[in-house]
Amino acid sequence: MIFILVLLIGNAGKGFAQEPHLYHYTSSNGLPSNTCYYLFQDRDNFIWIATFAGVARYDGQKFEKFTMDNGLADNQVLQIKQDKLGRIWFLSLNGKMSYFYKGKIYNSSNDKLVKKLSINGMVTSFLEDKKGRIWLGTNTNLLSMWDGTKLHSFVSRDLYAQFSNAYVHEDNAGVIRAYSHQAVLVLKNGNFEIEDKKDLPISYKVFNSQPGGKILYLKKDGLYQKNGALTLLKQKIDPQYLENDPGYFYADDQSIWLSTSNGVVVIGQNGTTTKYLQGTSVNQVTKDKDGNFWFTTGNGIYMLPVPLERMYIVNTANGLSNNSVMSIGKDNKNRFWLGLDNGTIDILNADKSFASSLKLDSKYIQNYKVKQLKFNQNKDILYFAFDRGLGKLEQIDNLKPKTTFYKEKTNAVLSIKNFDLNNKNEIAVALSSGVIMTPENELSFLIKDIQKTTNYIENRAYKVYYDNQARLWYSNINGLGGYWDNKLQDLRTMDTLLSERMNDIIQISTGEIVLATDGHGILILKDGKIKKILTTKNGLGSNIVYKLFYHNKMLWAITNSGINQINIKNRAYDIRNFDYANELLISGINDLFIDDQNAYFATNSGLVYFANSSEKIVLNPAEVHFKSIKIDNSPISIEKNTFFIPENYKSLYIEFSVVDFSNRNIQYRYRLKNKNTWIATNSTSLEFSALEAGDYNLQISARYPGENWGPATELMFKIELKFYQSTWFWVLIALLGAFFVFRIIVMVNRQQRNKEKLQLIMKNKILTLEQQALQALMNPHFIFNVMNSIQHYINTQEKVAANKMLTGFARLIRKNLDICAKSYITIEEELEYLNLYLSLEKIRFGEKFNYTITVDEEIDTSEILIPSMLLQPFIENAIWHGLMPKPSMGEVNIIMSLKLETLIIEIIDNGIGINASKALKNEGHISKGMELTKERIRIINAIEQNNIQLSVKDRPLGGTQVELSIPLKNQ
Numbered sequence: 001m002i003f004i005l006v007l008l009i010g011n012a013g014k015g016f017a018q019e020p021h022l023y024h025y026t027s028s029n030g031l032p033s034n035t036c037y038y039l040f041q042d043r044d045n046f047i048w049i050a051t052f053a054g055v056a057r058y059d060g061q062k063f064e065k066f067t068m069d070n071g072l073a074d075n076q077v078l079q080i081k082q083d084k085l086g087r088i089w090f091l092s093l094n095g096k097m098s099y100f101y102k103g104k105i106y107n108s109s110n111d112k113l114v115k116k117l118s119i120n121g122m123v124t125s126f127l128e129d130k131k132g133r134i135w136l137g138t139n140t141n142l143l144s145m146w147d148g149t150k151l152h153s154f155v156s157r158d159l160y161a162q163f164s165n166a167y168v169h170e171d172n173a174g175v176i177r178a179y180s181h182q183a184v185l186v187l188k189n190g191n192f193e194i195e196d197k198k199d200l201p202i203s204y205k206v207f208n209s210q211p212g213g214k215i216l217y218l219k220k221d222g223l224y225q226k227n228g229a230l231t232l233l234k235q236k237i238d239p240q241y242l243e244n245d246p247g248y249f250y251a252d253d254q255s256i257w258l259s260t261s262n263g264v265v266v267i268g269q270n271g272t273t274t275k276y277l278q279g280t281s282v283n284q285v286t287k288d289k290d291g292n293f294w295f296t297t298g299n300g301i302y303m304l305p306v307p308l309e310r311m312y313i314v315n316t317a318n319g320l321s322n323n324s325v326m327s328i329g330k331d332n333k334n335r336f337w338l339g340l341d342n343g344t345i346d347i348l349n350a351d352k353s354f355a356s357s358l359k360l361d362s363k364y365i366q367n368y369k370v371k372q373l374k375f376n377q378n379k380d381i382l383y384f385a386f387d388r389g390l391g392k393l394e395q396i397d398n399l400k401p402k403t404t405f406y407k408e409k410t411n412a413v414l415s416i417k418n419f420d421l422n423n424k425n426e427i428a429v430a431l432s433s434g435v436i437m438t439p440e441n442e443l444s445f446l447i448k449d450i451q452k453t454t455n456y457i458e459n460r461a462y463k464v465y466y467d468n469q470a471r472l473w474y475s476n477i478n479g480l481g482g483y484w485d486n487k488l489q490d491l492r493t494m495d496t497l498l499s500e501r502m503n504d505i506i507q508i509s510t511g512e513i514v515l516a517t518d519g520h521g522i523l524i525l526k527d528g529k530i531k532k533i534l535t536t537k538n539g540l541g542s543n544i545v546y547k548l549f550y551h552n553k554m555l556w557a558i559t560n561s562g563i564n565q566i567n568i569k570n571r572a573y574d575i576r577n578f579d580y581a582n583e584l585l586i587s588g589i590n591d592l593f594i595d596d597q598n599a600y601f602a603t604n605s606g607l608v609y610f611a612n613s614s615e616k617i618v619l620n621p622a623e624v625h626f627k628s629i630k631i632d633n634s635p636i637s638i639e640k641n642t643f644f645i646p647e648n649y650k651s652l653y654i655e656f657s658v659v660d661f662s663n664r665n666i667q668y669r670y671r672l673k674n675k676n677t678w679i680a681t682n683s684t685s686l687e688f689s690a691l692e693a694g695d696y697n698l699q700i701s702a703r704y705p706g707e708n709w710g711p712a713t714e715l716m717f718k719i720e721l722k723f724y725q726s727t728w729f730w731v732l733i734a735l736l737g738a739f740f741v742f743r744i745i746v747m748v749n750r751q752q753r754n755k756e757k758l759q760l761i762m763k764n765k766i767l768t769l770e771q772q773a774l775q776a777l778m779n780p781h782f783i784f785n786v787m788n789s790i791q792h793y794i795n796t797q798e799k800v801a802a803n804k805m806l807t808g809f810a811r812l813i814r815k816n817l818d819i820c821a822k823s824y825i826t827i828e829e830e831l832e833y834l835n836l837y838l839s840l841e842k843i844r845f846g847e848k849f850n851y852t853i854t855v856d857e858e859i860d861t862s863e864i865l866i867p868s869m870l871l872q873p874f875i876e877n878a879i880w881h882g883l884m885p886k887p888s889m890g891e892v893n894i895i896m897s898l899k900l901e902t903l904i905i906e907i908i909d910n911g912i913g914i915n916a917s918k919a920l921k922n923e924g925h926i927s928k929g930m931e932l933t934k935e936r937i938r939i940i941n942a943i944e945q946n947n948i949q950l951s952v953k954d955r956p957l958g959g960t961q962v963e964l965s966i967p968l969k970n971q
């Protein structure tokens with residue numbers, strides 16, 4: 001086995017000053033332009049950036065652009081200010097003014113004030129004094145003041161004390177001063193007078209107004225403070241910094257932050273200096289309300305976080321061989337050993353300066369990732385793992401440590417996942433094929449030998465770990481397992497969760513075993529049983545946990561959403577999130593190491609670390625701010641707490657956020673009405689498209705991870721009723737309805753009257769028909785024949801027969817007169833009438849025919865009604881046209897029966913039949929009685945809504961059958 005160990009010592013001892021990481025934002029992050037002039041934080045904590053191509057508003061998550069298309073007077077904005085009303089003013093290069101207020105930009109075309117503030121020249125200074133007057137300094141010899149009614153202009157007639165590039169300030173006494181590069185002018189009695197022409201400020205940019213009416217500004221020799229008319233030197237500054245084109249600066253009691261053409265210089269009270277962004281021209285330094293510093297440059301903006309959230313990074317710029325750091329360890333000399341992904345181990349000094357690099361230039365390692373580093377108990381031997389095997393560095397304090405490689409003897413490809421050592425100098429290795437346990441001096445990777453040994457555990461493994469009792473814990477595809485007392489321990493039977501995949505295993509000072517799971521959070525085991533489960537419900541960033549580290553009773557966890565610190569002290573299990581580190585750690589965390597000073601993370605972008613401090617930034621409750629409201633994609637001003645939405649709207653879009661510059665994973669919730677249930681959301685915008693008409697009180701609240709919910713921010717709005725939901729619409733509908741009901745009633749009444757009139761006409765017609773029927777019944781033939789018979793009886797001296805015939809005829813006439821006045825008569829009356837009629841016909845024709853009348857016993861003849869004079873025409877027709885032409889004896893049978901609430905009347909004769917009778921009749925002869933009766937039935941059905949059915953047909957054996965079906969009608 002031949003290998004070459006190359007020790008690169010050319011950079012040994014070379015130090016690199018560690019600067020905190022600056023967050024850098026450019027046009028690729030959403031800025032309108034990389035050329036940034038000015039940065040301002042408004043009262044709602046939003047950051048506004050003035051750039052070459054517009055302005056941007058930043059809430060920590062998103063840059064919102066505003067340009068001339070949105071209403072700016074000019075895209076090149078040089079400064080941004082805010083007045084007492086909350087209007088945010090944009091001072092443009094072309095001198096034109098515009099401002100942002102309640103979600104809308106106002107300019108000279110849509111605002112009278114802006115139009116009146118139109119002046120010639122670029123505005124270099126903006127002041128709203130105690131009286132509410134607006135002062136504008138310009139780059140010309142012109143100073144303007146708006147008093148709320150009129151614009152006043154001031155021009156200096158002194159050629160050596162003009163207002164050019166003046167900075168306007170008001171002191172605590174309300175005195176207005178204008179500081180130009182030629183003089184300090186003070187307002188007295190409505191006019192400006194020269195107050196000072198010596199030791200003037202460097203430029204209009206080097207002013208910083210302070211509370212209490214004080215002002216700080218830079219002169220050629222240092223920082224000065226002016227309080228009223230009193231001027232004093234606050235701090236001497238090295239001229240080299242003041243000659244380097246200083247811009248807008250920041251100063252407090254501890255330090256001065258200067259922006260220069262060669263970066264930012266921080267000068268402490270004791271004269272110490274710290275520099276940032278050397279070689280970069282910086283236009284401004286400012287500090288936000290959270291304590292973060294912001295730098296505006298020609299290459300975007302930079303943010304330096306507050307000290308507790310500052311991070312540092314060691315990468316190739318600091319001497320590392322490669323940015324992809326896979327593993328990390330620390331020896332007993334406080335040196336850091338970094339395993340890289342190119343088969344190299346880099347060494348850093350205790351101050352994180354680069355020391356040396358070990359290129360493990362071997363055919364066995366072949367630039368594989370150095371995925372794990374592990375020191376032995378004495379920390380004089382370093383073991384390392386790569387994909388195809390293990391390595392060992394002995395005598396690591398020497399310039400040329402002894403190196404040993406362990407690999408598969410037949411050169412088979414291995415996939416080493418993890419390894420661990422115990423205090424008995426035994427080693428355990430997790431492979432893709434299983435777990436091996438062996439004394440370190442007997443380490444071998446001959447696959448065929450491994451699989452035969454009793455110290456081999458089959459199945460794909462992920463992690464091995466020796467606890468302080470030299471017991472082996474391992475994780476494989478079946479879950480958690482163990483090996484001690486010379487036998488395998490089946491731990492999965494303790495709990496079903498122990499059958500899940502474990503990504504990491506460690507032991508803490510209490511002796512408990514802590515497990516990082518792949519979806520169930522963190523499990524804490526005691527005596528083989530799960531004692532505690534920590535998940536997102538407890539504040540964990542994610543339930544997928546990759547790595548664990550324990551230091552000073554603090555458990556650190558790497559999850560797929562960032563870093564968590566769990567306080568094990570007193571079993572509080574308080575969880576702290578480090579969301580501000582997410583940007584640097586987004587490339588992936590491969591390993592971690594924690595000591596008393598810092599927390600270190602091996603990432604694909606280098607070694608990242610930050611202070612391991614128990615001090616936690618105290619956060620104010622998260623406050624939600626509304627950023628914009630759009631109805632159908634058109635922005636509206638939110639000047640009032642309540643606004644109206646037209647009933648025909650299609651979309652309501654509301655954008656909001658919590659201003660936070662630390663990348664915290666902020667949670668949001670909202671509800672549309674006070675009594676509604678809160679709805680959780682990860683979005684910072686809401687869109688509604690189908691809300692019902694009515695009043696709404698939108699409430700949105702937020703919280704930082706692990707904190708309580710902040711106060712709800714409210715927005716009230718009202719969706720107008722659709723036209724068909726309005727009162728006037730329903731009043732109109734009611735009126736129209738009433739009108740239509742009235743018209744319907746009129747029409748119904750008219751139809752009813754018409755119907756009654758028609759019924760009257762039809763009844764009259766019925767009466768006429770009945771009269772005609774009566775006349776038809778008493779036809780001349782019948783009367784003539786009866787009278788002849790009576791005469792015959794008289795001439796033959798048969799007085800008894802004549803009297804009998806005359807009496808029956810008189811009774812029949814009287815009966816006809818009785819029933820002709822009635823529309824309906826009882827069956828009893830009908831039977832009486834029929835018997836009279838048939839008896840007379842019987843006398844006339846002698847023994848020529850017989851008749852029978854059969855009535856069903858169920859028929860109540862005194863109660864059931866039938867139309868009057870309905871049957872006689874059919875019986876007459878049967879006798880005259882059916883029986884009389886027949887040479888033999890004839891019969892007429894009248895049968896009445898009931899069937900399902902219907903009266904069935906059958907008139908049956910054994911005469912010659914319908915067809916034979918028609919043949920004997922004279923051509924054109926019509927039976928008036930029959931036709932009149934049929935017409936009566938049709939009219940009765942129409943008037944009474946009855947359904948009288950008539951059937952007339954020949955019988956198969958001769959004769960005719962007439963059947964009438966009459967619905968029952970009682971008296």
